[in-house]
Amino acid sequence: MGKVIAGITTSVDGYVAGPGDGPGVGLGKGGERLHNWVFGGPWTYDDEPDSEMAPEDAAWMEEAMSGLGAVVAGRWTYEAADHWGGENPWNLPFFIVTHRPEEQPEGGAFNFVGSLEDALAQAKEAAGDKHVHVMGGADLIRQALASGQVDELTIIVAPVILGGGKQLFEGFTEDIELEHKGVRQSQYATFIDYAVK
Amino acid sequence: MGKVIAGITTSVDGYVAGPGDGPGVGLGKGGERLHNWVFGGPWTYDDEPDSEMAPEDAAWMEEAMSGLGAVVAGRWTYEAADHWGGENPWNLPFFIVTHRPEEQPEGGAFNFVGSLEDALAQAKEAAGDKHVHVMGGADLIRQALASGQVDELTIIVAPVILGGGKQLFEGFTEDIELEHKGVRQSQYATFIDYAVK
Numbered sequence: 001m002g003k004v005i006a007g008i009t010t011s012v013d014g015y016v017a018g019p020g021d022g023p024g025v026g027l028g029k030g031g032e033r034l035h036n037w038v039f040g041g042p043w044t045y046d047d048e049p050d051s052e053m054a055p056e057d058a059a060w061m062e063e064a065m066s067g068l069g070a071v072v073a074g075r076w077t078y079e080a081a082d083h084w085g086g087e088n089p090w091n092l093p094f095f096i097v098t099h100r101p102e103e104q105p106e107g108g109a110f111n112f113v114g115s116l117e118d119a120l121a122q123a124k125e126a127a128g129d130k131h132v133h134v135m136g137g138a139d140l141i142r143q144a145l146a147s148g149q150v151d152e153l154t155i156i157v158a159p160v161i162l163g164g165g166k167q168l169f170e171g172f173t174e175d176i177e178l179e180h181k182g183v184r185q186s187q188y189a190t191f192i193d194y195a196v197k
Numbered sequence: 198m199g200k201v202i203a204g205i206t207t208s209v210d211g212y213v214a215g216p217g218d219g220p221g222v223g224l225g226k227g228g229e230r231l232h233n234w235v236f237g238g239p240w241t242y243d244d245e246p247d248s249e250m251a252p253e254d255a256a257w258m259e260e261a262m263s264g265l266g267a268v269v270a271g272r273w274t275y276e277a278a279d280h281w282g283g284e285n286p287w288n289l290p291f292f293i294v295t296h297r298p299e300e301q302p303e304g305g306a307f308n309f310v311g312s313l314e315d316a317l318a319q320a321k322e323a324a325g326d327k328h329v330h331v332m333g334g335a336d337l338i339r340q341a342l343a344s345g346q347v348d349e350l351t352i353i354v355a356p357v358i359l360g361g362g363k364q365l366f367e368g369f370t371e372d373i374e375l376e377h378k379g380v381r382q383s384q385y386a387t388f389i390d391y392a393v394k
Contacts, residue, residue: 012352012375012391013366014211030372145358155209159375159391161342161366169210169358175227178209178356183387185380190389192382194209194356 002131007154015165034158037188069127074140093126095119138168157190199328204351212362213335231355234385266324271337290323292316335365354387
């Protein structure tokens with residue numbers, strides 16, 4: 001059985017998006033800097049990024065991806081990403097947790113599921129011996145942590161203080177001990193891997 | 198002229214103390230785990246820690262200390278630390294920012310100063326070519342960051358989610374870009390050094 005690995009990029013002050021994130025505005029005001037590491041430098045929603053992920057990050061991403069068998073995201077993330085243009089960006093079974101599973105689009109790119117519990121169960125079955133990645137948003141990662149089903153947590157910290165937006169741990173009141181699995185840093189992010197005790 | 202270096206230990210969810218910190222209770226409920234790295238393992242306020250700082254952390258601390266010429270702390274930190282038993286724990290000029298500088302104790306261990314601006318000015322003068330360390334609390338570090346006077350920021354992340362307490366960036370609304378200076382990890386903490394752009 002694979003593990004459940006939650007992972008998300010935050011600012012130094014703990015935001016996973018700047019103010020006003022959502023459909024058409026992605027990561028909110030200033031929030032695109034959180035993902036500079038993804039594009040290898042500053043980028044905007046209007047232009048194609050003119051740089052590529054740094055080789056060390058690309059190598060990490062490739063290794064991480066090779067261990068994954070399924071991905072779970074929240075409905076807000078799906079909407080804020082503008083449905084990834086209707087195409088599953090992961091090339092893996094992709095489960096979207098939503099209160100309105102009946103709104104699942106045709107085509108089979110996304111599996112809408114009515115609860116985190118069901119989504120994790122289905123994702124684990126689809127992943128087999130591989131890992132399930134809980135990609136966010138913040139609320140879904142909080143739910144997953146609170147449910148005790150997260151085996152590992154990866155926090156990717158972008159070198160920016162946003163001063164506002166959506167906080168990863170907003171309203172989270174659980175006390176959870178973690179254990180270091182490792183850390184690495186590239187120009188645009190610090191990657192910290194934890195095991196949940 | 199030395200730099201102004203702010204540095205503090207936080208939980209993964211951004212707390213510099215657990216719930217109810219203050220005089221007699223130090224870092225609040227569960228907050229003592231933030232400083233496991235200082236004592237090389239779990240410790241309590243009631244017993245002398247029976248372990249020592251890990252050699253790699255001790256080496257880092259020694260190097261960091263050798264560059265420092267003065268330290269600035271907030272009055273709350275001074276009180277929560279129970280005045281460090283009346284003894285300056287740094288063996289360096291130590292400035293305490295307080296609204297009531299007239300309450301400075303006799304003996305010269307601590308220099309009470311009425312504003313952050315004055316404290317930084319006096320600390321810089323005392324430090325000469327060496328660096329000034331702003332050790333906290335959270336409010337003082339936020340003030341220092343907002344004033345534009347911080348050159349470097351070190352966030353020491355302890356591997357625990359506290360789920361409550363005092364947040365480093367509580368109410369902070371500035372947008373500040375940082376640049377990586379480096380990262381390292383030991384058993385009980387991840388040390389991330391940033392330059393403030």
